[in-house]
Amino acid sequence: MADKRNEEILDDDFLIEMTDEDGNVFYYVEEMIIPVDGENFALLVEVKDDHDHGEGCDCGCEDDDVIIAKIVINANGEEEFIEPTDEEFEKVQEAYEKLLDEEE
Numbered sequence: 001m002a003d004k005r006n007e008e009i010l011d012d013d014f015l016i017e018m019t020d021e022d023g024n025v026f027y028y029v030e031e032m033i034i035p036v037d038g039e040n041f042a043l044l045v046e047v048k049d050d051h052d053h054g055e056g057c058d059c060g061c062e063d064d065d066v067i068i069a070k071i072v073i074n075a076n077g078e079e080e081f082i083e084p085t086d087e088e089f090e091k092v093q094e095a096y097e098k099l100l101d102e103e104e
Contacts, residue, residue: 034095040071041092042081068092
């Protein structure tokens with residue numbers, strides 16, 4: 001049985017493909033945009049592949065892999081996601097925690 005959440009994400013065109021330095025490809029969905037100091041940062045949640053987890057599955061699939069990426073416009077006028085600086089990351093983390101506090 002396929003994961004309904006993954007099917008919905010794949011049906012909408014919100015899937016973001018990222019490749020690490022080793023050539024491994026990961027897929028993320030944009031969960032939230034967090035504006036900080038006039039720039040936008042995306043909270044990205046990894047989309048896991050479907051498999052039978054079964055009892056005792058230790059693949060880590062139960063854990064959400066979440067990253068923060070800075071959104072910039074590249075030379076082609078398209079959005080691009082890049083790694084924020086340590087200072088930017090800390091500011092975004094503070095802004096995110098503040099948003100969570102306001103929701104409670």
